[in-house]
Amino acid sequence: MTKRFLVLALTCCFLPTFFSFTDPGKKKKAVQTIIIDPGHGGSDGGAKGIFSTEAKICLEIGLKLGKNIEKEMPGIKVLYTRTTDIIPGYKANKSDGLRYRADFANKSGADLFISIHVNAAPKIRHRVPNGYKYVGKGKKKRKVTLYRTYYTPNPAHGTETFVWAADESGHKTNMIKPEDEFGETDSTLVAPDMNDPVMKAFRLLYAKKFFQNSVQLAELVEHEFVKAGRLSRGVKQRNDVGIWVLHATGMPSVLVETGFISHSDEEKYLNSESGQVEIVRNITDALRNYIGYSEKEPAGTKNSSKNLPDSKDAKVKSEFIDRKQKSKING
Ligand SMILES: [Zn+2]
Numbered sequence: 001m002t003k004r005f006l007v008l009a010l011t012c013c014f015l016p017t018f019f020s021f022t023d024p025g026k027k028k029k030a031v032q033t034i035i036i037d038p039g040h041g042g043s044d045g046g047a048k049g050i051f052s053t054e055a056k057i058c059l060e061i062g063l064k065l066g067k068n069i070e071k072e073m074p075g076i077k078v079l080y081t082r083t084t085d086i087i088p089g090y091k092a093n094k095s096d097g098l099r100y101r102a103d104f105a106n107k108s109g110a111d112l113f114i115s116i117h118v119n120a121a122p123k124i125r126h127r128v129p130n131g132y133k134y135v136g137k138g139k140k141k142r143k144v145t146l147y148r149t150y151y152t153p154n155p156a157h158g159t160e161t162f163v164w165a166a167d168e169s170g171h172k173t174n175m176i177k178p179e180d181e182f183g184e185t186d187s188t189l190v191a192p193d194m195n196d197p198v199m200k201a202f203r204l205l206y207a208k209k210f211f212q213n214s215v216q217l218a219e220l221v222e223h224e225f226v227k228a229g230r231l232s233r234g235v236k237q238r239n240d241v242g243i244w245v246l247h248a249t250g251m252p253s254v255l256v257e258t259g260f261i262s263h264s265d266e267e268k269y270l271n272s273e274s275g276q277v278e279i280v281r282n283i284t285d286a287l288r289n290y291i292g293y294s295e296k297e298p299a300g301t302k303n304s305s306k307n308l309p310d311s312k313d314a315k316v317k318s319e320f321i322d323r324k325q326k327s328k329i330n331g
Helices: 002-022 054-072 094-108 197-227 264-271 273-296 319-329
Strands: 033-038 077-080 112-119 124-135 142-152 159-164 232-238 253-260
Touching (some): 033 054, 033 094, 054 077, 054 112, 054 264, 054 273, 112 273, 159 197, 197 232, 197 253, 253 264, 264 273
Parallel strands (some): 033 077, 033 112, 112 253
Antiparallel strands (some): 124 142
16 A cells, blocks of 8 residues: 555656656747847947947847847847946946956856947048159159049948857868958957956857857848848858957857948948838847757757758858868868
């Protein structure tokens, strides 16, 4: 009797546990918490356009994105690094703001980090002959051409999504050097010591677990931009100080450059209600696909290019994939 009771009691105790492991309905969601990080803020206005600043656009898009995710994916918790025009955490400077962003993300235990930014390209400098003058005296007198310098707007436009360059296998040449590209370079920023044990741990964790997922989400975001008719400049990897926050967060993370504030049409688009709504819709759709793929496949089996939707009509250039294949061919 006692024995039978014991068996019954044990069964009652363990059955629910057993079923909770096997019930697919109770499976842990791939993404439960998302951090939205509107770039810049406060005294750090970011890039400037003719009539707006990057910080303002990032905040507007970031807040709209969060609201839309909460509306369309009710189970997901959204956290923001800032919701007003401040450097996150009310920090005094950009570097402390970046550190706060990473700390905030890590303490929150989030599953994804999405940073919203706006690109800028420097004006193009032209130098044309503009008359002449004589210099020197007597026999040394000679004619010297004078030049006039003027600047025209840079035609660069479109979107690009960055991931931190994991660089665990010596693919240093794959990375985009800040001086080669437009955008987020800022020599006043100080990156943390990458040999610091905490940073080292994050770097390894990112390379092992989160890099591939970050690339996948980045590709999906660019794919949606292309579907909406935007020009995609591709998925890119970088690891300069401006984006170290991406790998300092212990989770997949992307930095979306939503357009060029230095391009007059795009500045208008980025500031318009319809433009912001479209960008938010694109990122939300990408997120939905990312979550769909993440929940379909067991962890560690991801292959970003395999999981991409058929992109016959919407070709997204992925520098990472292209270059990695190239480096494989070269050995
Ligand atoms: Zn920025």
